[in-house]
Amino acid sequence: MKLKTxxxxxxxxxxxxxxxxxxxxELYRLEPLATxxxxxxxxxxxxxxxAGLSRRREVRRTGGRWGQCLGPSPVLYAFCREHGCEISGxxxxxxxxxxxxQRKREE
Numbered sequence: 001m002k003l004k005t006x007x008x009x010x011x012x013x014x015x016x017x018x019x020x021x022x023x024x025x026e027l028y029r030l031e032p033l034a035t036x037x038x039x040x041x042x043x044x045x046x047x048x049x050x051a052g053l054s055r056r057r058e059v060r061r062t063g064g065r066w067g068q069c070l071g072p073s074p075v076l077y078a079f080c081r082e083h084g085c086e087i088s089g090x091x092x093x094x095x096x097x098x099x100x101x102q103r104k105r106e107e
Contacts, residue, residue, distance in 0.1 A: 028096025
């Protein structure tokens with residue numbers, strides 16, 4: 001059975017850069033090519049992560065370990081992006097990749 005539309009992306013909220021970086025680092029290890037976006041609104045970071053049905057539970061658990069998973073809320077994310085500041089259009093690959101490269105250099 002094939003879905004007519006892809007599953008909606010999950011939205012996570014993080015209170016600070018430490019929690020955000022920890023979550024993105026783990027998400028990068030789990031799913032380095034995940035579609036994602038990052039914005040900041042009212043001092044909090046909102047991360048949008050696309051996940052297929054087979055990986056959705058793992059992505060929700062991994063991203064929610066450091067912050068709060070708001071569920072499939074692309075409209076909320078669009079509101080936060082419009083009223084806040086967009087930081088990245090591909091946060092998991094960009095930020096997660098940079099953190100992974102930094103970790104390799106330190107080892």
